Amino acid sequence: MKPINVGLLGIGTVGGGTWTVLSRNAEEITRRAGSPIRITAVADRNTELATQVTGGAARVTADAFELVKDPEIDIIVELIGGYTVARDLVLAAIENGKHVVTANKALLAVHGKEIFAAAQAKGVTVAFEAAVAGGIPIIKALREGLAANRIQWVAGIINGTTNFILSEMRDKGLPFADVLKEAQRLGYAEADPTFDIEGIDAAHKATLMSALAFGIPVQFDKAYVEGITRLEAVDIKYAEQLGYRIKLLGIAKRRETGVELRVHPTLIPSSRLIANVEGAMNAVLVQGDAVGATLYYGKGAGAEPTASAVIADLVDVTRLATAEPGHRVPHLAFQADQLVDLPILPIEEVQTAYYLRMRVEDRAGVLADITRILAEGSISIDAMLQKEPGEGESQTDIILLTHQAIEGQVNAAIANIEALKTVVGKVTKIRLEELN
Amino acid sequence: MKPINVGLLGIGTVGGGTWTVLSRNAEEITRRAGSPIRITAVADRNTELATQVTGGAARVTADAFELVKDPEIDIIVELIGGYTVARDLVLAAIENGKHVVTANKALLAVHGKEIFAAAQAKGVTVAFEAAVAGGIPIIKALREGLAANRIQWVAGIINGTTNFILSEMRDKGLPFADVLKEAQRLGYAEADPTFDIEGIDAAHKATLMSALAFGIPVQFDKAYVEGITRLEAVDIKYAEQLGYRIKLLGIAKRRETGVELRVHPTLIPSSRLIANVEGAMNAVLVQGDAVGATLYYGKGAGAEPTASAVIADLVDVTRLATAEPGHRVPHLAFQADQLVDLPILPIEEVQTAYYLRMRVEDRAGVLADITRILAEGSISIDAMLQKEPGEGESQTDIILLTHQAIEGQVNAAIANIEALKTVVGKVTKIRLEELN
Numbered sequence: 001m002k003p004i005n006v007g008l009l010g011i012g013t014v015g016g017g018t019w020t021v022l023s024r025n026a027e028e029i030t031r032r033a034g035s036p037i038r039i040t041a042v043a044d045r046n047t048e049l050a051t052q053v054t055g056g057a058a059r060v061t062a063d064a065f066e067l068v069k070d071p072e073i074d075i076i077v078e079l080i081g082g083y084t085v086a087r088d089l090v091l092a093a094i095e096n097g098k099h100v101v102t103a104n105k106a107l108l109a110v111h112g113k114e115i116f117a118a119a120q121a122k123g124v125t126v127a128f129e130a131a132v133a134g135g136i137p138i139i140k141a142l143r144e145g146l147a148a149n150r151i152q153w154v155a156g157i158i159n160g161t162t163n164f165i166l167s168e169m170r171d172k173g174l175p176f177a178d179v180l181k182e183a184q185r186l187g188y189a190e191a192d193p194t195f196d197i198e199g200i201d202a203a204h205k206a207t208l209m210s211a212l213a214f215g216i217p218v219q220f221d222k223a224y225v226e227g228i229t230r231l232e233a234v235d236i237k238y239a240e241q242l243g244y245r246i247k248l249l250g251i252a253k254r255r256e257t258g259v260e261l262r263v264h265p266t267l268i269p270s271s272r273l274i275a276n277v278e279g280a281m282n283a284v285l286v287q288g289d290a291v292g293a294t295l296y297y298g299k300g301a302g303a304e305p306t307a308s309a310v311i312a313d314l315v316d317v318t319r320l321a322t323a324e325p326g327h328r329v330p331h332l333a334f335q336a337d338q339l340v341d342l343p344i345l346p347i348e349e350v351q352t353a354y355y356l357r358m359r360v361e362d363r364a365g366v367l368a369d370i371t372r373i374l375a376e377g378s379i380s381i382d383a384m385l386q387k388e389p390g391e392g393e394s395q396t397d398i399i400l401l402t403h404q405a406i407e408g409q410v411n412a413a414i415a416n417i418e419a420l421k422t423v424v425g426k427v428t429k430i431r432l433e434e435l436n
Numbered sequence: 437m438k439p440i441n442v443g444l445l446g447i448g449t450v451g452g453g454t455w456t457v458l459s460r461n462a463e464e465i466t467r468r469a470g471s472p473i474r475i476t477a478v479a480d481r482n483t484e485l486a487t488q489v490t491g492g493a494a495r496v497t498a499d500a501f502e503l504v505k506d507p508e509i510d511i512i513v514e515l516i517g518g519y520t521v522a523r524d525l526v527l528a529a530i531e532n533g534k535h536v537v538t539a540n541k542a543l544l545a546v547h548g549k550e551i552f553a554a555a556q557a558k559g560v561t562v563a564f565e566a567a568v569a570g571g572i573p574i575i576k577a578l579r580e581g582l583a584a585n586r587i588q589w590v591a592g593i594i595n596g597t598t599n600f601i602l603s604e605m606r607d608k609g610l611p612f613a614d615v616l617k618e619a620q621r622l623g624y625a626e627a628d629p630t631f632d633i634e635g636i637d638a639a640h641k642a643t644l645m646s647a648l649a650f651g652i653p654v655q656f657d658k659a660y661v662e663g664i665t666r667l668e669a670v671d672i673k674y675a676e677q678l679g680y681r682i683k684l685l686g687i688a689k690r691r692e693t694g695v696e697l698r699v700h701p702t703l704i705p706s707s708r709l710i711a712n713v714e715g716a717m718n719a720v721l722v723q724g725d726a727v728g729a730t731l732y733y734g735k736g737a738g739a740e741p742t743a744s745a746v747i748a749d750l751v752d753v754t755r756l757a758t759a760e761p762g763h764r765v766p767h768l769a770f771q772a773d774q775l776v777d778l779p780i781l782p783i784e785e786v787q788t789a790y791y792l793r794m795r796v797e798d799r800a801g802v803l804a805d806i807t808r809i810l811a812e813g814s815i816s817i818d819a820m821l822q823k824e825p826g827e828g829e830s831q832t833d834i835i836l837l838t839h840q841a842i843e844g845q846v847n848a849a850i851a852n853i854e855a856l857k858t859v860v861g862k863v864t865k866i867r868l869e870e871l872n
Contacts, residue, residue: 021725025584032766034762135724140581145577276709290743294573305728319759320763338467
C-alpha cells in the first residue's frame with residue numbers, strides 16, 4: 001500500500017526516540033500497519049542535530065510552518081511542547097487537512113476544546129496516546145477498551161518525577177528538598193521541576209483522562225492542583241504505620257452533582273497493587289461499572305516508551321484514514337456532539353477521607369476537644385495514632401484518619417481545632433482514598 | 437446513525453451480562469459508538485430463560501443457525517463455547533457477511549487459522565477481546581497499543597481459578613486437593629475443573645497472545661501445557677523463603693530460533709507487581725523493545741467483566757465497519773499476508789531458570805555429587821536452601837535455584853541426580869522466570 005509520509009516537529013528526546021524506533025522496527029510496524037510509515041521531513045531549530053539523527057534520510061528544515069503545509073505530508077507529529085507555537089502549528093496542520101499526533105498534554109489540556117473542534121470540522125484526527133502515562137496505552141483503554149462501561153473514577157500515578165521522589169523519601173526517610181536534588185542529579189527531575197513537583201503536569205494528564213472517562217470537555221482551569229513540595233517525611237512514616245503509602249494521584253471521579261478533578265498527595269492502602277508502584281513508573285487505576293477495577297502499569301516517560309505511544313498513534317491513524325470521519329474513534333471517546341456539561345466541582349465540595357496530623361500539648365481533655373469538634377462537623381474517625389511524647393517533651397503528635405467527609409466541613413473543623421489552646425501550630429491535612 | 441443489530445448466541449452467564457450491560461449503559465455506549473447497538477435477537481436452547489432475561493425486548497429462538505443467516509443482523513455475538521457447533525455457527529455467520537464477536541478462546545486457539553482466513557476472505561471482522569483475561573483490554577493493547585514494539589515476551593496470570601487456588605494454598609498452607617474443593621464450593625472452580633487446573637484454558641489464551649505478539653499463526657497443538665495439580669504446598673513455602681511466589685503463567689517468548697509457548701507453574705520474584713496479583717484476578721505483563729515492561733490487571737472472568745470486553749468489541753466493529761477491510765485493524769495484529777512461520781520450540785529447547793527440590797540422605801559428599809552433575813551439564817547455581825533434618829530423621833531437603841539453562845540439559849542432569857544412591861525419590865522441577 002501507499003507509504004504514509006510523516007512530518008516530525010521537534011527531534012529532541014522523544015522525537016529522536018520516535019525516529020529510532022520507527023527505523024529499527026520498520027519491518028514489524030509495516031507488517032502491522034499495512035503501509036510503510038516513514039518520517040520524510042523533520043523540523044527542528046537545531047538543524048545540525050536533526051541532520052545528524054536522520055543521517056540524510058529525511059529532509060531537514062528549521063521552519064516547522066513549512067512542514068505543516070507540505071502537500072506531500074500525511075501526518076504531523078508535534079513534539080515541540082508548550083502552548084504557543086505548538087498551538088499555531090497544530091491548528092495550521094489541521095487547517096491543511098493533516099492528521100496530527102502529539103505528546104503535548106499541556107497544549108491539549110488547555111487548548112483541547114479549540115483543537116478537537118478544528119479537527120472535527122476538518123475531518124482529521126488528533127491522536128495523543130503519548131500525552132498521558134508515556135508508553136502505557138491508557139488513552140486507548142479509556143477510549144476503546146472500556147467503552148462498555150459507565151466509568152466511575154480514574155486514579156493515576158501519572159508523573160514519574162514525583163513518584164520517584166516519594167519512593168526515595170519513603171525508602172530513605174529523607175526530606176523532600178534533599179531527594180529533589182538527588183533526582184535532579186540522576187536526571188529524574190528537570191532543572192526547573194515546577195511543572196512536575198507542583199502537580200501541574202499530572203493535572204494536565206488527569207484533565208485529559210476526565211474528558212475521556214466521562215465525555216466532558218477538557219477543563220484544566222477547573223482542576224484542583226496540589227504538588228508534593230510541602231509533604232513532610234514524618235507523614236510518610238506515620239502513613240506507613242497506619243498501613244498506607246502516600247502517592248501523588250491524579251483523580252477524576254464522577255459524582256451525582258458533577259466531576260471531581262484533582263491532583264494531590266494521597267494516602268492509599270499499602271495492600272493495593274498501585275501502592276506498590278515505585279520509582280519513576282506510572283500506573284492508572286480505572287473503575288468501571290461492568291469491568292470493576294483495571295490497572296495499567298509501565299514507563300511514563302523516556303525517549304522510547306513515549307515513542308512507543310507516538311508510533312501506536314501513527315499506526316492507528318494510518319489504518320483508520322479510510323473510515324468515514326463519523327465512524328472513526330472519537331478524540332475524547334465520546335462523539336463530539338455528545339459531550340455533556342457535568343460541572344467540575346470546587347475542591348470544597350469534594351468528598352473523600354482524610355489524614356490529619358496535629359501537634360498537641362500532652363494534657364487530659366485534648367483528644368476529647370478534638371473529637372467533639374469533628375463530631376460536630378459530622379466527621380467520623382476511622383483510625384487514630386497517638387504517639388508518646390519524647391523524653392522531656394510536653395507535646396505529642398495525634399494522627400487521625402477520618403471516614404468520607406466533605407472537604408469544606410473538614411476545613412471548618414480544622415480551623416476550630418487549630419483555635420484550641422492545646423493545639424500547637426497548623427493541622428496537616430492529606431487526602432486518603434481507599435480505591436475500592 | 438443507523439442502529440446496529442446484534443444477534444446473541446447463548447444467554448448464559450456472559451450472554452446475560454452482555455444483555456444487562458448493553459441495556460444499562462445504552463445511552464453512554466451510543467454516545468461513544470455513534471450508533472445505538474442493540475441485541476435484536478437471541479438464540480438459546482433455553483428459550484424460557486432467554487425470554488425471561490430479555491423481557492420480550494428481543495426475538496428469541498432456539499435455532500442459532502436461523503440468526504447467523506438473518507439479513508437484519510449486522511453482528512453475531514457467539515457465547516456458546518466449545519469447538520463444534522460454535523465453529524459451524526461462526527463460519528456460517530462469516531459466510532453470510534456478518535462480523536463476529538466471540539469470547540471463545542478454545543475455538544480460536546484450535547480453529548483460528550481457518551476462522552480468520554474465512555473472515556479475511558469475506559472482508560468481515562472476528563473480534564475476541566473477551567477471549568483473553570476477561571475485562572482487561574489486553575488484546576487491544578497487544579494489537580494496537582504496542583504496535584511500535586518488537587515484542588519480546590508476554591507472561592500472564594490468565595486463569596482466575598488456578599490463581600485463586602495458588603493464593604489460597606500460599607495463604608493457608610493447605611494442599612491442592614483441599615483448596616480445589618473450597619474453590620468449587622465458592623464457585624471459583626467448575627464441577628469439572630480439568631480445563632482450568634490442567635492449564636488448558638491458560639494455554640488457549642497464551643496461544644492467542646503469541647499470535648498477536650509475534651505475528652505467527654495460532655498453534656495450540658504446539659503449546660507445552662502443565663497445570664497445577666501436582667504442585668505441593670511445600671514448594672510454595674520454600675519458594676517464599678527464597679523470595680519467590682509460584683503462579684501459573686502463560687508465557688510466549690521470542691527466541692532467535694523460534695517461539696516458546698508454554699503454560700506451567702512458575703516461580704517469580706515476590707517483589708514483582710505481578711507476583712502480588714492475588715485471588716481470581718488476572719494480569720498480563722508484556723515486554724516490548726521500545727516501551728519496556730507494561731502490565732495490565734483486572735478481572736479475568738465473570739458476567740459483567742467479560743461482557744465489558746464483548747461490548748468493547750461491538751463498539752469497535754460498529755465504528756470500523758466503514759473502513760476499507762484492508763485498513764481495519766488486522767485480527768492477529770499483523771496483516772494476514774504478513775504472518776511469519778517462526779516455529780514453536782519443543783519444551784526441551786526452552787531456556788529458563790529452574791527450582792529443583794530433592795530429598796537426600798544427610799551425609800557428607802551428597803551436595804558435592806549434585807553440584808558436580810549440574811556443572812557437567814553447564815547448569816550454574818544461583819541460590820541454595822538446605823534444611824536441617826527433622827529430629828530423628830536422616831534425610832533432608834535441598835533446594836537449588838539455577839541460572840538460565842536449556843530444559844533438555846536440566847532434564848538430563850535431573851536423571852543423573854535421581855540415579856545417585858544418596859538421593860531419595862524424584863527431583864521436583866519448577867521453572868523460574870525473573871520477568872525483567
